[in-house]
Amino acid sequence: MSTINQRHLKEFLQNLPEQIPSIELFSTPWMGKQGDKVNIRLEVTGGSIAADIPLMIEFFNQEGDFSIDPIPVNSSDLTASFTLPEKFDQGSYVLQVTYNKVILASKTFDIVDEESARQMAEFEEGLGIEDQVSQAIKKGNYDEAIKLQEKAVEHFLNANNPELAARSWEDLVENLYKNNKPELSKDALEKALGIYSGIEGLENKEEFITRINEKIEICNNTIIQPEPLKNNIKLLREKKEHSQEQLAALVGKTPDIIKVWEEGQGFEEIKQFFELAQALNCQIDDLIQINYDVSNKLKIRSKIRNLIENNTTLTQSQLAFLVGETPDIIKKWEEGQELQELIPYFQLAQELDCKLSDLIELVDDTVKPKLPEPLLEVTNFDKSSTKG
Structure with a gap:
């Protein structure tokens, strides 16, 4: 995402408020391989864009020798899509939204090999499931949240990102602990600890492990250990x-x-x-x-x-x-x-x-x-x- 050219943006913003709106450019996926479909979504905050303003999506490599014809943005929902051409080489590309050649927002997009694309798809699937985890916790469905979390972590591991998998368990703990679930928090921390411990060459590994053990100790001190109920x-x-x-x-x-x-x-x-x-x-x-x-x-x-x-x-x-x-x-x-x-x-x-x-x-x-x-x-x- 780039900073909007505020001077040119004024030309096509309707009902201009005191604070000029900003545009964010999102793509799904955020990297891909030749032949993949790329979905574009724009988000406007602080104002709105007139329906008759022709926004365009441009895509090209840094050297300028590969590019697609500009793609019009759907004015009703500010979306667009295109397919990555088979002839494009792997590498770093520019994805941007423009109006009359004025760049309103931009981001980098990498065309990668099939394995990298697979890992990226696993990563995004994991992120999507994490959103479901948050919703389950809000509803108090903690068992369902744990099951979903296990699926999300599996996707992160399949994406060859064990550090993210461990961090995902660790991030879950805050929500569980706030909802008075120290036992589940401890279980999540122990799973994070197991993943961290198995990562070879992890920078600051001992620091991570120490941090997790300290959190586990807090959970142990919080959990009330009742005597087994005996008649x-x-x-x-x-x-x-x-x-x-x-x-x-x-x-x-x-x-x-x-x-x-x-x-x-x-x-x-x-x-x-x-x-x-x-x-x-x-x-x-x-x-x-x-x-x-x-x-x-x-x-x-x-x-x-x-x-x-x-x-x-x-x-x-x-x-x-x-x-x-x-x-x-x-x-x-x-x-x-x-x-x-x-x-x-x-x-x-x-x-x-x-x-x-x-x-x-x-x-x-x-x-x-x-x-x-x-x-x-x-x-x-x-x-x-x-x-x-």
């Missing part, structure tokens, strides 16, 4: 120094079941007992008592009948309705039958030295593991409270 089942198992396999053997379940419990699943089979405890205004621990006889055989004693008699005026039918069962099932529970589903959970509480209500709770109609408050300290819990 009480996992927390207390680890305090007892039991593996999932060991705990599974103690409660008569498989390690996969222990894993499922710790992931907050697999409790639907005892949901009705939590609902029963709610209806009876008690804890699930109050429903039954498990004991072992002298031969270590498990015995279950139901306390449900006493709870019904002492804690509520509800009938068996009403209780059955509340927990989604039949009155016959309520009667069996009172008699200590059909309670086998509860046994592994009570054994689990025993082995972890706590109450079952410390491990599992009913929240929003879902049975789930209880979370620490902030960390449940029950290491010295008296087993007699559950074994009777």
Whole structure:
């Protein structure tokens, strides 16, 4: 782009403001090979150009022995296009916009070999995708922005410009960090660091690497590193120094079941007992008592009948309705039958030295593991409270 000849420009500018407009000349591509189409676009700031002003595009080499016939600019959108002649040699050319032979703006344009043209096309494709990255970030689509950024960087690398690829990741960090995304910022910086580190002969390479590492440290200091969220089942198992396999053997379940419990699943089979405890205004621990006889055989004693008699005026039918069962099932529970589903959970509480209500709770109609408050300290819990 060249500086406009301000004196001649006044002759064809309409509605001339106090500040004379300026014209910028853009070409796509900005370099090319013989046979490529070149698209021209003019941008006018600070005023406008009358529609009847005949602007022309000229293209020639520095020596003046290769040139095309002047191309008229479309007055409606200030664009033009032409094809690079096959007969033109590779080298540096002048691309300019004129009015009555007065040069209004100009720039250099190189005709290059096929490989250079390919690299240039990759470069421009990468720049176009970077614009999409910016739009994705503005919309808060950070995952999409990262995917697009990876495509842009791939184009820059294909353009044999690894420094630009690294710089592109580094430039992205500012937008990510401003939007409170230190984790994504750190990932982008590490990718930039990987590219910088692999560039042979890069000037000031150590300076670049030091700068990136300093930024990574800032991200590390910004990222809140929370403790892994552990529910009480996992927390207390680890305090007892039991593996999932060991705990599974103690409660008569498989390690996969222990894993499922710790992931907050697999409790639907005892949901009705939590609902029963709610209806009876008690804890699930109050429903039954498990004991072992002298031969270590498990015995279950139901306390449900006493709870019904002492804690509520509800009938068996009403209780059955509340927990989604039949009155016959309520009667069996009172008699200590059909309670086998509860046994592994009570054994689990025993082995972890706590109450079952410390491990599992009913929240929003879902049975789930209880979370620490902030960390449940029950290491010295008296087993007699559950074994009777």
